[in-house]
Amino acid sequence: MTRSTTIIVVRRDGKTAMAGDGQVSIEDTIVKSTAQKVRTMRDGDVIAGYAGAAADALALFERLEESLDEYNGNLPRACLELVKQWRTDKVLRQLEALLLVADEDDIFLISGTGDVIVPDEDVMAIGSGGGYATAAAKALLRETSLSAREIAEKALRIAGEICVYTNGNLTIEELPNERDA
Numbered sequence: 001m002t003r004s005t006t007i008i009v010v011r012r013d014g015k016t017a018m019a020g021d022g023q024v025s026i027e028d029t030i031v032k033s034t035a036q037k038v039r040t041m042r043d044g045d046v047i048a049g050y051a052g053a054a055a056d057a058l059a060l061f062e063r064l065e066e067s068l069d070e071y072n073g074n075l076p077r078a079c080l081e082l083v084k085q086w087r088t089d090k091v092l093r094q095l096e097a098l099l100l101v102a103d104e105d106d107i108f109l110i111s112g113t114g115d116v117i118v119p120d121e122d123v124m125a126i127g128s129g130g131g132y133a134t135a136a137a138k139a140l141l142r143e144t145s146l147s148a149r150e151i152a153e154k155a156l157r158i159a160g161e162i163c164v165y166t167n168g169n170l171t172i173e174e175l176p177n178e179r180d181a
Contacts, residue, residue, distance in 0.1 A: 004023075004024070004025060004052060004127060004165060005021055005037055005050075005051045005127040005128065005129075005165065005166065006126075006129030006130055006132075006133050006156060006160070006163060006165075007019070007050065007051055007100050007130070008020075008100075008124070008125040008130070008134070008137060008152050008156055008159075009047070009107050009124055010137050010148045010149075011107065011122035012141065012147060012148040012151065013148070015147060015149065015175065016047065016102050016103070017148040017149040017153075017172060017174045017175075018047040018172070018173050018174075019038065019152040019156045019171065019172040020037040020038035020049045020156075021129075021156060021159075021166045021167050021168070021169060021170060022035045022036065022037070022171065023166060023167040023169070024054075025165050030167075033167055033169050034169050035054070036171045037049050037050055037051070037054075037057075037171065038171045039171075039173070040177070041064065041065050042065070042068050044177040045073060045103055045175070046068065046073075046075060046101060046102070047103075047173045048061060048064065048099060048100070048101045048102075049099070049100045049101075049126075050097050050098065050099050050100070051098045051100075051126045051127035051128075051130075052096050053095070053097055056096050057095075060082065060086070060095060060097060060099055060110075063085060063086075064079070064082050067079075067081045075101065075102075075103045075105075075108070080116055082110060083110055083115070087112070087114045097112070098126045100124060100125075100126050102175070104175050104176055107122070107124055109124055109126060121138065122141065123137040123138060123141060125155075127166070128165040128166060129156075129159035132159040132163055132166075133158070136154065136155035137152070137155035140155060148174070149172060153172060
């Protein structure tokens with residue numbers, strides 16, 4: 001289990017929002033509270049977040065961006081190629097992280113064990129508070145008319161009230177971004 005953060009992605013009404021907290025913990029000690037674990041790629045057309053080792057995730061982000069360029073922004077194909085590399089490359093195989101990536105049409109969880117998972121619903125979360133954030137987001141999706149961004153933020157804040165590895169310093173990215181609107 002990755003005990004390092006919480007990242008959630010929510011889609012509603014044509015908008016996709018991803019939120020991540022800023023806490024970095026080593027064992028039972030908080031060493032940083034303002035890390036940014038969610039970012040955009042491909043000129044803002046893709047959002048990615050990670051749970052796990054930062055250096056490993058950043059190396060994987062670079063590979064994902066290369067695959068996105070190679071496959072002309074096709075996120076499903078780029079994710080599949082990244083997982084193939086991750087499983088077969090001796091160096092990449094040692095990386096310890098989970099990635100959550102999304103564009104306007106797709107959401108994927110990518111792991112080093114060969115997983116490329118598409119959620120059944122328009123919500124998915126990773127990290128130590130992922131279960132809490134998912135439960136909160138599903139309830140908010142079903143019982144409110146809040147936007148994707150509002151649900152992602154509220155769900156992550158709820159997870160932060162429960163999970164000691166998740167804080168309230170959030171980074172939130174949304175698609176389509178303002179330049180597309």
